[in-house]
Amino acid sequence: MTRLSASDHWHADGTFKVAPKLFYQLYSIHGHIHGRTFPLLYAFLPGKSNDIYSEFFDVVQQHISKHPASITIDFEAAVSNVIKQKFPSTTVTACFFHLKQNLWRKIRDLGLISLFLDDSQVRIQLKNFAVLAFIPTDHVIEEFERLEEESLGSIN
Template structure:
């Protein structure tokens, strides 16, 4: 038995192979159409209404914990995302890992297919801003509407690329940060296939299409292609 937070930051009870959400003073099976209930009584949890959905599913519970641990560590750790995910996957059983809905790591740009669920934020805002679908030089840009609105209000931008934390096939992760209340926040993320000037030009052109206000100051790293773009 354990209690975790869902992707919407709500309590979920994991008990005897089922997942429950809070329903006032009791817990209700997360599958809305079904009647399974659990309650806390005299220091123990017990199911008191039978489930009509399906048999207990330990692998589903494992994956719920897996997703929760990734979110929790991402909020409290400075580790690279890839390392956080790899450490969480080590705790999965082989069956749960095989059935996990995270796409397999591609071996070529043509194999990159981004499922709809990974194109959206947890509040269903579009997050995949741009995909050039180029099987030779794939370029992906990510930002939600809220992030773009924040960047639109920033007078200072900081653009920075890293080669240390980047998925295979891509050459660098490039981000655009905005200065908000004396804090620099990452608001646009992109995966670049190379350091060519035309790649940076495409990136900044897409940003200009979605952010109307021109900042007063822009700081960049020392990549010549980015500086020229």
């Protein structure tokens, strides 16, 4: 926990496939130390609710001497809410890998995989949605609507 306290930036995420049957997930926190990222904390958690994450981060807080400047997480609302509550001065950022993973799931759920793979124009249009992560917040809705309009034209 000393090294976790020394890290100004954390990456936190859960994984489900490796958790023993008694638990729901293995949650890990990685920290930046001297320009490198190391796994610093592992915990088996029984679920992924606000209450479970709240209890987990309460225990983490009891064993660290300072809060990180930032934490990168996936798009899980419960984790985001709890971190913002427990670490109010910490900047919470979302992971670009998870954004792209969520976009791929949406493409799959909409039945667009064949079209995505077969039509380079559709592929480019749909991949452009990931770029929204780099647009200033006050322009995201406008750019999303523009991309949506262009994409619908490509798909129809």
